[in-house]
Amino acid sequence: MSIIKLLTSSVGRKILMAITGLLLAFFMAFHLFGNLFLFVGEEAFNAYVNKLHQLGFLIRIAEFFLVLFVGSHAYSGILLWIKNRKAKKVVSSYSKENTPSAARSAAFTGSIVFVFLATHWSTFWYKFNFDLQGMSYYYVVTESSVGFGSPAVSIFYIIAIALLGYHLKHGIASAGQTLGIVGTKYESIYDNLAAIFWFWIPLGFISIPVWFGFLVRII
Amino acid sequence: MNVNLKIWRQGSDSDKGTLKAYRLENIDPNISFLEMLDILNIKLVKEKKDPVAFDHDCREGICGSCGFMINGRPHGPQKATTVCQLHMRAFNNEDDILLEPFRAESFPVIKDLSVDRKSFDRIISSGGYVSTNTGEAPEANSISIEKEYADEAFLSSACIGCGACVAACKNSSAMLFTSAKVSHLSLLPQGQKEGKDRVAKMVATMDEEGFGSCTNTGACSAECPKEIGQINIARLNQEYISSSLSGFLKKKDG
Numbered sequence: 297m298s299i300i301k302l303l304t305s306s307v308g309r310k311i312l313m314a315i316t317g318l319l320l321a322f323f324m325a326f327h328l329f330g331n332l333f334l335f336v337g338e339e340a341f342n343a344y345v346n347k348l349h350q351l352g353f354l355i356r357i358a359e360f361f362l363v364l365f366v367g368s369h370a371y372s373g374i375l376l377w378i379k380n381r382k383a384k385k386v387v388s389s390y391s392k393e394n395t396p397s398a399a400r401s402a403a404f405t406g407s408i409v410f411v412f413l414a415t416h417w418s419t420f421w422y423k424f425n426f427d428l429q430g431m432s433y434y435y436v437v438t439e440s441s442v443g444f445g446s447p448a449v450s451i452f453y454i455i456a457i458a459l460l461g462y463h464l465k466h467g468i469a470s471a472g473q474t475l476g477i478v479g480t481k482y483e484s485i486y487d488n489l490a491a492i493f494w495f496w497i498p499l500g501f502i503s504i505p506v507w508f509g510f511l512v513r514i515i
Numbered sequence: 516m517n518v519n520l521k522i523w524r525q526g527s528d529s530d531k532g533t534l535k536a537y538r539l540e541n542i543d544p545n546i547s548f549l550e551m552l553d554i555l556n557i558k559l560v561k562e563k564k565d566p567v568a569f570d571h572d573c574r575e576g577i578c579g580s581c582g583f584m585i586n587g588r589p590h591g592p593q594k595a596t597t598v599c600q601l602h603m604r605a606f607n608n609e610d611d612i613l614l615e616p617f618r619a620e621s622f623p624v625i626k627d628l629s630v631d632r633k634s635f636d637r638i639i640s641s642g643g644y645v646s647t648n649t650g651e652a653p654e655a656n657s658i659s660i661e662k663e664y665a666d667e668a669f670l671s672s673a674c675i676g677c678g679a680c681v682a683a684c685k686n687s688s689a690m691l692f693t694s695a696k697v698s699h700l701s702l703l704p705q706g707q708k709e710g711k712d713r714v715a716k717m718v719a720t721m722d723e724e725g726f727g728s729c730t731n732t733g734a735c736s737a738e739c740p741k742e743i744g745q746i747n748i749a750r751l752n753q754e755y756i757s758s759s760l761s762g763f764l765k766k767k768d769g
């Protein structure tokens with residue numbers, strides 16, 4: 297089988313989506329690890345971001361791959377969604393009670409996540425890299441108007457991450473099936489790890505705007 | 516018992532099609548669903564009206580000919596049951612029953628509830644076979660097969676090719692059907708020799724026929740009259756991955 301055929305067949309596209317999706321889910325774990333320095337304190341968080349920036353060129357390579365993964369994952373997702381709509385003559389004619397809503401809504405939740413990522417990059421990432429204006433990293437996140445100083449930003453962040461968790465609830469299980477892990481001796485390990493990625497890690501992300509955006513101001 | 520039927524009537528795939536209402540009274544609850552339709556058709560013929568077209572052959576749940584949507588579910592409400600094995604006692608007196616054909620771009624409507632499932636035949640003929648020498652029957656015990664594999668292959672081979680999985684799927688994907696055929700053969704030594712080519716060819720035909728792509732919703736297995744499991748799809752994916760990896764290692768035209 298040629299590589300073109302592999303990457304453009306229905307099964308091949310799903311394999312690509314599963315691999316890129318899982319790599320992005322792994323990336324989220326590292327990202328959360330860094331973000332949790334916010335709870336340690338201003339100095340710790342700023343020092344952490346400075347360390348990252350010292351890696352310079354390596355960070356740019358990692359960013360290139362992240363954009364590539366999100367792009368190819370979303371591109372395949374949309375293509376499959378279009379193909380699948382065409383294949384079904386009457387779109388509503390299937391048994392919804394046997395099709396979990398996380399699976400039904402994957403293209404929708406993915407699209408919201410995509411919009412979120414686009415704003416995330418054009419605000420946080422842009423500010424951190426090019427537009428600090430003398431603010432500390434910690435201040436940008438916790439107080440500025442692109443960060444959780446704005447209730448609108450906090451609320452959108454919470455909703456988008458919750459939907460990402462929902463996307464991954466289906467996505468992780470689906471990737472296990474797509475990559476043929478189901479039915480092997482690794483299945484139970486995989487299933488046990490799944491909840492870390494679709495529930496606990498998104499919950500960790502959500503704790504940040506909940507605390508810095510709202511609770512800290514009330515208490 | 517009495518039932519109020521609403522049946523999809525459509526002359527051919529290019530026609531628009533509409534739902535028509537029919538009422539049947541004093542139906543014995545112990546007749547089969549298809550016998551109920553026979554009674555309706557006898558009545559329609561007597562009234563010089565066009566009888567309802569539906570597919571059936573064995574009427575014992577083994578051939579895969581029958582199948583349409585009953586109240587939005589392929590083969591009706593009863594789990595692991597083809598429509599020919601469904602009885603009127605599964606319904607209540609005065610129930611409204613909606614009958615529609617299996618809906619999928621790759622299953623054009625022939626007439627009313629009868630759809631053209633030749634796309635399945637083309638998937639099979641592209642790879643769902645083993646090549647063996649003809650002649651005398653081979654010695655039965657010359658290839659020994661572990662019982663677990665034989666049992667698994669038997670479960671996969673139970674697929675009757677009815678198409679309910681496609682109808683149950685929001686994507687009209689034929690993955691459950693195709694994966695049952697791939698699994699059935701790849702679990703057995705006789706099928707393994709051609710395994711790598713088989714999966715590539717059958718997936719290619721499945722795509723060409725316009726079926727959607729599997730998004731692992733699981734709706735197919737929930738509705739399959741033969742309870743073909745999701746494990747078959749995982750096995751197809753495993754075969755597909757190993758087929759493409761071996762394709763990279765092999766030289767072209769090698």
Ligand code: HEM
Pocket residue numbers: 310311313314315316317318320321366369370371373374377399402403405406407408409410463464466467468470471472474475729730731
């Ligand atoms: C950080 C972002 C994302 C992560 C971690 C992620 C993860 C995943 C994973 C692991 C899968 C399972 C692949 C499989 O079925 O084998 C998946 C499926 C999918 N993703 Fe994403 N995804 C992300 C963003 C997106 C975006 C931006 C879109 C598109 C707009 C998207 C659309 C889809 C679709 C349509 C599926 C197929 C769902 C299905 O199998 O029913 N995802 N995603």
Ligand code: SF4
Pocket residue numbers: 673674675676677678679680681691692695738739740741742743
């Ligand atoms: S997998 Fe089940 S539903 Fe699909 S064709 Fe085979 S028997 Fe019918």
Ligand code: FES
Pocket residue numbers: 570571572573574575576577578579580581582597598599600675
């Ligand atoms: S008529 Fe043969 S399976 Fe129903």
